[in-house]
Amino acid sequence: MPHYAGPLLTRPVAESLAAARDAGAGVWNGSLDLGRSCIEVQLQPDAWPWQGERYPYPDKLKDRTIYYWDGEAFAPVSRFCGSLIKLVPTEWGAPTFEIDGIKMLPTAKASPLEDARRKVALVEPRGKVLLDTCGGLGYFAACCLEAGVARIDSFEKNADVLWLRTLNPWSPDPQASDGRLQLAHADVSQAITQIADASVDALLHDPPRFGIAGELYAQAFYDQLARVLHRGGRLFHYTGSPNKLTSGRDVPREVARRLEKAGFKAQPALDGVLATRR
Secondary structure, three states, X not given: OOOOOOOEEOHHHHHHHHHHHHOOOOXXXXXXXXXXXXXXXXXXXXXXXXXXXXEEOOOOXXXXXXXXXXXXXXXXXXXXXXXEEEEEOOOOOOOEEEEOOEEOOOOOOOOHHHHHHHHHHOOOOEOOEEEEOOXXXXXXXXXXXXXXXXXXXXXXXXXXXXXXHHHXXXXXXXXXOOOOEEEEEOXXXXXXXXXXXXXXXXXXXXXXXXXXXXXXXXXXXXXXXHHHEEEEEEEEEEOOOOOHHHHOOOHHHHHHHHHHHHOEEEEEEOOEEEEEEO
16 A cells, blocks of 8 residues: 555644634644654645645644544554554654554654664664565554665565555655665465475564454464574574462563574573574
8 A cells, every 4th residue: 555645743733833824924834744854834714735735733632642644634553343453643753653542662761663673683683684564554664674674575464554554754755775675464374385495594573462463473383484494594482571479470481482482592582582593
């Protein structure tokens, strides 16, 4: 799907536009792409023109919501199809997303993009062929492209997440990657069986939590990861830091144990497990 090229609004941005108009300012300076750039917009009493289109000043917008122009009005970047999925602004610019109110990316201490950059650095992607099992908003892929990856094959099962990516200016556009980013709408637990043995130089595995996607923590899947990764290749597996006192489980330790059984040498790293194929 092509990436959206129109304006993106949050409540603070919309209020800033209206306040500038009400103060009699002829122009407004700010960002219409979640902080990726800063532009100047000419202000008119009933609308503001931008890139050949005229947009109305929207009515009161909700907090923690991003809005896009759907051709008739500013609509929330959210969908409901069994679950409510939405793009959520952060103080860092790059947004996170939520499914049924559960935040999918860490944002408390750093930008989700910066968080992804630290994890990507662990597998040293420059010049490598890399498998990104659960693409999400594409921040792992963006950081790999930035770091000089030769090719990254990324899989995302959820069609609504892929839709969010087309509206998120911080998500990489495969069509603008010179072929280095190959993004597939597929379930990696099934698609991985079609990947050749030892054809991958490095792996990034950022699955949903265990209760949602247990198959991506299964021994059979870890065996497949070991099969496609060549000897000496690195894997970073995000696990988060679930509270074992309340859950009764030590997920990182379980993950490390299964990876060891699959043929990796594993150790804790950041909020997950770093493993090397033996």
